[in-house]
Amino acid sequence: MREEDFYEKTLHREMIFKGRVIEVAVDEVVLADGTQAQRELVFHHGAVGIVPVTSENNIILVKQFRKPIERTLVEIPAGKIEKNEHNPIEVARRELEEETGLGCQSLEEIFDVALSPGFSNERMIIYLATGLVQIEQPKGQDEDERIELLEVTLDEAKAMITSKEINDSKTIMAIQYLELNMK
Incomplete structure (x- = not known):
């Protein structure tokens, strides 16, 4: 099939x-073959995730409660891009400092992922942070966040995936990236 055979034209958005x-909308669409359908859509400004790796090649993870799934997750530091923010790398620096109290000498984009493209436009850019340095007076966590820091080896992180202690998709992808690229 050609690309245009997949296209859906929006007839109306509510x-x-x-x-x-x-933001949440419902679109009435027409498919390339003329079939009409309804799409429920969630619009999000995007997010960043940070994979902080220490000079000993350990990974800094955060443990925090996530209300939508009613459980505590172990994950890489991450945060949303606010409406007025236009530079994801600066958002990554801010989130790293807020969630871990760390800064970094190097922040490299490793991938950009669509998280739930069946209903949401949210994208997350994942960065690798190296050359970690403790910030003397970090900005601190958001008022509504309760975070515990974990420092683990790559093998420990992989074991946490196997045991389902880590089941967050961005974190699993980040650990798999490290497994393939850390020597």
Whole structure:
């Protein structure tokens, strides 16, 4: 099939909700073959994830409660891009400092991923942070965040995936990236 055979043309959009983090809409669409359908969509400004790797090749992870799934997750530091923020690398630096109290000498984009493209436009850019340095007076966590830091080896992180202690997709992808690229 050609690319145009997949295209869906929007006939009408109804905005259902506009919040601080997301917007929700319902689109009436027509497919390339003329079939009409309805799509429920979530719009998000995007996010960043950071894979902090120490000089000993350990990984800094965060442990925090995630309300949408009603459980505590172990994951890489991450955060949303605010409406007024246009430079994801600066957002990554801010989130690294807020969640871990660390800065870094190098921040390299390692991948850009669509998280749930079946209903959301949210994209997350994942960065590798190296040359970690403790910030003397870090900005600190958001008022509504409770975070515990973990420092683990790559083997420990892989074992945490196997035991399902880590089941966050961005974190699994980041650890797999490290497994393939850390020597």
